[in-house]
Amino acid sequence: MAFGSLLGFSLADSRTYRITLLPLLAGGVAIWVVFTHVPVHTGSQWLGLTLAIIGLAGIVAARWTLGRSFSITPQARQLVTRGIYSKIRNPIYLCGTVFIAGLILITRMLWLCGVLAALVVIQVVRARKEAHVLEAKFGDEYRRYRDQTWF
Numbered sequence: 369m370a371f372g373s374l375l376g377f378s379l380a381d382s383r384t385y386r387i388t389l390l391p392l393l394a395g396g397v398a399i400w401v402v403f404t405h406v407p408v409h410t411g412s413q414w415l416g417l418t419l420a421i422i423g424l425a426g427i428v429a430a431r432w433t434l435g436r437s438f439s440i441t442p443q444a445r446q447l448v449t450r451g452i453y454s455k456i457r458n459p460i461y462l463c464g465t466v467f468i469a470g471l472i473l474i475t476r477m478l479w480l481c482g483v484l485a486a487l488v489v490i491q492v493v494r495a496r497k498e499a500h501v502l503e504a505k506f507g508d509e510y511r512r513y514r515d516q517t518w519f
Contacts, residue, residue: 388428388431388432391424391427391428391431392424392428395420395423395424395427395428395467396424398420398471399417399420399421399424399470399471399474402471402474402475403417403474406474406475406476412473412476413473413474413476415470415473416469416470416471416472416473416474416475417470417474418470419466419467419469419470419473420466420467420470420471420474421470422463422466422470423463423464423465423466423467423468423469423470424463424467425463426452426459426460426462426463426466427459427460427463427464427467429451429452429459430451430452430453430459430460430463431460432451433448433450433451433452433453434448434453442494442497442498442500442501442502443501444501444502444504444505444506447502447506447509447510447513449513453517454517455517455518456517456518456519457495457499457513457514457517457518457519458491458495458498458519461491461494461495461519462491462519464487464491465484465487465488465491468480468483468484468487469484472484495519499514
């Protein structure tokens with residue numbers, strides 16, 4: 369069995385590559401630019417780099433797992449419950465928050481805490497909208513999944 373079919377999509381699916389490659393490139397560039405332009409590398413900055421890398425890896429893993437089910441607006445194409453989605457319902461939101469928190473620790477720009485707080489509120493609202501769409505389409509199957517996962 370091919371690796372892609374284990375994840376639920378064809379490796380020839382160029383859309384999956386695009387939606388995975390974009391955050392990887394953007395996040396990687398952001399980490400490199402921020403970390404190379406900060407003059408002092410303290411313990412908290414190394415922690416920030418670690419968090420940023422973990423957050424970015426989580427975003428990439430989540431987008432890869434979603435494949436063709438990824439969308440910007442809430443849509444119920446299919447209920448994805450494998451990979452990172454077997455533990456976390458909204459890993460892109462969670463990992464994006466971890467990524468931004470990492471960048472805040474690296475840069476020490478405290479005003480970014482306000483951006484992070486606003487992002488968390490937006491992500492919670494988006495997660496709730498998505499949950500309503502998924503519950504309307506998948507009913508009990510989604511409710512069982514929701515009960516077995518976090519956020």
